[in-house]
Every structure is written in C-alpha cells, then in structure tokens.
Amino acid sequence: MKHLLLFISVTGLCLSLSAQVWYKDGRIVDQRNEVKYGKVGARDWGHTPQQFFFRQVGLSGKTDTLDIHSSSQVFAEGVTYRRLVSGKDTLYTEIVVDNKLSLFSYKDKIEEHFYLQGSQDSDCAEELISRRVKLSCWDEQSDFEYKCQLYRWFLKRFDELSLDRCLFFIDNITKARYSRKSLINLVNTLNNLDVSDTTYQKLTRAKYFKRSFFAGAGSTLSIIKMEGNGDEMGQLNFKKPASPFMQAGISWIDPWYVQNLIGRFSVSCYSFSQKANGTPQIRRYNDSTRLSFKQTLITFNLGGLYKLLKISPSMSFWMGMDISWEICLTSKSVLDEYKNLTVEQKKDYIIVANTLVSGGLRSSLFLDYGKVEVSGYYKYMFDYVNQTHYTLRQRCLGLGILYHFNRIF
16 A cells, blocks of 8 residues: 555656746747747756747736747747748747758757758758668669758859869768757858858868878788898898887878878887898808897888779778888897807897888778778888998888778868
C-alpha cells in the first residue's frame, strides 16, 4: 500500500510539473502588429514552444493564451520566436540568424530542425533536410540534401561573383554540417556577399589560408655506400638497418592563389645501429675488419608538395621536394681488426660531422580530404663522411603515416 501511494504521489508530482507554466520577461506582437510588454510563459522552454501564455503589464490576473494565429512574434529574454510558414506547416520557430538570408530553428523532443528563408521569400521558408540523396542517376555519389539546398540558393547569386568568391563559398558549403554552430557560420558567410572586394579579401583570405598541425610515425631504411678504400678498414660492406621514426610539423596551403601547392615544416627523429664488414688492402691470414657505430639524427625539414592526381573527391596524390638540416649524434664508434686470431679494437675511429645538409624527394597519398597522409620519401645526404682515401655516402628510404588535425583541402 505504501509503495502504491508513493507511486501515485510521484506520478502526480511529475504531471503537475509538466503542466506548470514558467514565465519570463518579454513582449509579443499581436494580430494588429501592436507590441505588448509583460510576462511570457511556456510549459517547456527546452523545446520550441507552440503555445505561449501572456500576462500584460498593468492587467494583473489576466492571462492570454497565444498560438500561431493570435501572435506573429514572441520575444522572451533574448530569444525571439517568429511564426513561419514552411510548405503546409505553420509553426513557431526560433530566429537564429536574421539577415538577407535568415536561419530558423525548431526543436522537438527528438532533434533540431532548421529552416532557411531569403529576403525575397517572405511568404514561405524552406526546411533543410539532413538525409542523404543521390547526386545523379548515372553514378552512386551522394550527399546531404541540405547542402544541395544551400547550393541552389548560392547559384541565384552566382553571376554576380568572381571566381575566387565562388570557390570560397562552395568550399564552405561542402564542409558545412547539420548543426546550429556550423549553419550559423555558413549563413553569416553567405550573407557577406555584398561587401567590397577590398573588404572581402581582408575578411576572408585569412580564413581561407589553411594550416594544419600533423604528427605520425613510420619506418626508415639506411643505405650507406663506401667510395674509395680505407687503409685499415678496407672496402666496407654496410648492412641496411631499418628503424622507426617519429615526425611532427605543420602544413599550409593558400587556395586563394595557389590551389595545388602545400608547404610544410617538420621535425623528425630516428636512430640507427650501423655495422659493416671489410677486408684491408694488405691481406694477412684471415684478416678482416668490422666497423660499428650508433647514429641518432634530429632532422628539420622544409619542403613542398604539388598535386599531380586527384583520384576522388577525398583522395589525391602529391609529389614534392624537401631540404633538411640535420643534427647528427654519433656514439660507440668502434673498429675491430682481426689479425692472426687476435682482435685489436680502436674506439672513436670514425668521425661524422655534427650538422649535415640533405635533400630528397617525397610522395604522398592524402585520404579523407587531407586528414590522413601515407607518405614515402627518398633522402640523400651531401656531406656524411669525407676522408682522404674514402667517402661514406648515406641514403634513406622511408614510409610513414601522418595524421593532420585539420583538413587543409
């Protein structure tokens, strides 16, 4: 019995709260376009109300019930609700952007809906639809319907715009999401069509200049070739060790003027354990040598990529060049000489320059509109080890995956 009474009490409390009217300071516009000030109430301000209650200042105790037929506009503490006609529906919507191109919002218990209305379309608004539709009957490509609706509105002004402006606004529409923040930014951008060219470039070029930080990892292969012949070392045959590397940096692109060129600066780090076997010029019984050293490289890269092929809207192939300044840390440099079954060890035998300059080629496959990059590179070091009788030249081959934190195209 106690549980039944508790259930009835909780149910009654919930019903009374749901029927409770919550009032805010505001004003309304009635059928005669007269503005009245007072208290505006609704049962649920979390969703877009379709019924309001109004208490006019000076008329205590009298409460009027408002619907879409008795009031065209309701203002309550910073939020304005306007009567809107969309197709066969007439409903109250929240004014999100009020301009030449206006954006309205209607929030029900499931989701938020958005409506678009131009200044010349004062009689009816168009609901933005978030479902996917096929772009044509000849292929399988699809996109969200609200983007197609935005394109249609944009094409009404297409003849008045320069090519740079068209590319800028098309890019903004392509990346728009069906959310309040994204659509507000897009509608405000589209309302900025009529500014002068000078003002327009100041407002938009900084936004159009894109940059993105990236980070990633991969594997690199070191190839060292000896030219000449060391007196004690002989002709060395180096192994080809592979090592993981880490890389981070920033990429930038300016589609305003150069749409197919990406500049980038990055820092990478990797380490090798180099080993080589050799035979001296004057051979003795079972004479041989073995050289080993550990090498750590910190590389500062500056380069560019040029787009060669657009495979799909989200995938493209780029190639470019890098020039690098490298800090080389060499340790544990040991030369072992095997003579008549004895081993003579010489430490710090090979000396590598502390700073090196290198150049190379890079190719990249960008996925997901530039957020994921599969990158391969070939690097050649100019001055590695240069002695009187021999020279060591190093090349590196690498493959890695980089993640860009922002889309750059």
